[in-house]
Amino acid sequence: MPVETIDTLIIGAGQAGIAMSEHLSAAGVPHLILERHRIAERWRSERWDSLVANGPAWHDRFPGMEFENSAPDAFPGKEEVADYFVTYADRIGAPVRTGVEVTRLGRNPAGPGFRAETAQGVIEARRVVLATGPFQRPVVPAIVPEGAGVVQMHSTAYRNPGQLPDGAVLVVGAGSSGAQIAEELLRAGRKVYLSVGPHDRPPRSYRGRDFVWWLGVLGKWDAPAPTPGTEHITIAVSGANGGRTVDFRRLAAEGMTLVGRTETFRDGRLTFAPDLAANIRNGDANYLSVLDEADAFVARNALDLPEEPEARRMWPEPSCVTDPILSIDLAEAGIGSIIWATGFAPDYGWVDADVFDDRGRPVHKRGVSHEQGLYFLGLSWLSRRGSAFIWGVWHDAKYLADQIVIQRNYQAYRGPDGR
Template sequence: MTDLKQSAFPRPDRAGQPTEIDTLVVGAGQAGVAMSEHLSNLGVPHLVLERKRIAEAWRTGRWDSLVTNGPVWHDRFPGMEFPGLAPDAFAHKDQVADYFEAYAQQINAPIRTGVDVLRVVRNADRAGFTVETSEGVILANRVVVATGPFQRPVIPPIAAQDAGLYQIHSADYRNPQQLPEGAVLVVGAGSSGVQIADELRRAGKQVYLSVGAHDRPPRAYRNRDFVWWLGVLGLWDAEVVQPGKEHVTIAVSGAHGGSTIDFRRLAQQGITLVGLTQSIADGVVHFQANLAENIARGDENYLSLLDAADAYIARNGLDLPEEPQARERLPDPDCVTQPILELDLAKAGVSAIIWATGYANDFSWLQVDAFDANGKPQHQRGVSSEAGVYFLGLPWLSRRGSTFIWGVWHDAKHIAGHIAIQQKYLAYRDPSQCQAETAASQPVSLSGVR
């Protein structure tokens, strides 16, 4: 367990008086560490609480072989590079966790690990909030929710009720060896689903991959990684999600040195593609007849980025090599032209289903008026509708890149600035009152008194 600045901020006292702090940050992943850096730079007293270890989700909430989806020159904080890695490398998940732990040490972040936040309520008789934790009570003027978007794994209600079928969420997948003998159905074709399906295929498993709507950028094009293209084209900084794209996943991978996700190539290599999973009943999975449509729309997304990149190169006179082979397309495999609409799991030998179906937020501990009727946080660039509450690390918090390592750092800077401004307002004192207090504190002169 790592504790930084141990003497500066004592732990909550179970039996004694509550700990008081100006700003409490909940969560010590990338969002919490970034928040701490900016608050420290602005002189805001704060404390960061983490229920387990710094960047715990990177260590134990991912599969064994996971690497970052972006190269380390891009997916990092400005204040430190990844040690021992080439700029275009993709960091392993444990290297990412080590990076954030080292970064927290570098900035001397006031982090307390092993402390679970149980409840936050607004005070009725004084400013700020009362925070109940596993180690006592904290009184805070402000609370920053830096728990990120990956809080509660979601398995849809259509999941099979067959006790003999091995079913897990991608959050609980670690490696092919944990699965029983037999074929596997992977539901979800975003980054997680595609990478897990490919790993299982490489391990000799027969794999069915359920493909829904997705974006499919090139890993790299004309000697530049896709993260560079999204940057220069202004797409990372897009502030409004396109209608219909709210829940579209992105199929990209840094595995095996990074390569473009091509569903036709995956099929050519032995993965059987199926459409969006619609229902499961009596051991039979039913798929929508939309596989070809989903892949075609992914192709459109892919080609649109190539077109935008070509136009940018021409407009700016860049000397980057042409790459005509990037537009070549493999023929549609049989599983696309003659899609499987029903799959009898027993007959197909499917013994396991992995649900790569995303996550939901869990703010049940945050009992303040900061949510809409659907339980979604109400905020503007992370500044909540509930004064004194802030959110950090959520998708589209301020822009498309808000959930990425570099994006959360910039969002944290904005929120820290808002907190520092509010702190200055609260520190204001009436000049006339200050003069009166100064005069009252001066010694009375008795000269001339008879």
């Protein structure tokens, strides 16, 4: 089988890969995108049925195309988001090759650049952009053993309440995924326990403007990458049910039982950290800080945005917060399933390059690694807070495309003697 060659190879055809293709095409850089499944596959097959985008349609999109079937302030469903990227790829003529998995990537031993091995053959490329995104390997803490008598799954495997066996459900993780799944189960009539760890809890909207607008005008989307170890702050925000602020006290008032961080399991009993009240309180502090900054911005700029004093009213403390549950016997509580909404870890075991730290995370500067010609795109905090969002990855891709063009121009230079 002959070896195929290309200037730039993009691995992954999600939002990052499609954005990268648009900018490389505009710059005249020959490239190819390899995708092991379908375009934007994770939106279709690794998310629950009712998932919607966490930002409104006017904001969470590429600059060149709007969502066709959602009003600007609506939150598009996951299938519409996936269809958006398929349509966008077709519109820009992105050279996507689906159903091709890269099993190994390393330096080309016979020349410059890299060698990508696939079941369909070998591809050599001068440059490679790893656009596989931040949601690679689901993380399930080794707390409850498989033989504990409950169904366990990561949030990527959850689809809808009917998928689960009868009984109560414990959802571990109170970020966007955990909070939305827990509320869906509660609305379906399930008894729900929600394990709430440290989190930020912004308002969905305030004074007539969505949270994403406030982040923009307050300059928070452009916040630089935080210090190591604080990159992945759990954020409880939701576009579900038309979009409303996640309020754990309200969920408790509606029948949900809140517990602290899930810690240990022994003899059929789970234990929880005594941190629930502190986690709720710190989430409130984050929420109120956004309101304070928004009010100051309105006053400073004399904006005609209606006051919203009710936004500062908190639901009463539920008994599960004032008298926290520190352990639960799964059988006695009737818990038949546990959903781990506990995030993801990087998975670059197929990449043979010395560009990762001791936790397997890419080492880079704005997506540019120290391995010449190897780039990363679509990661959280790649260059700023907005990097992992649809519009943010588009701007990061523009920067990487510029770097690729700069390197191509240097490499194309011929000295006075023509060499």
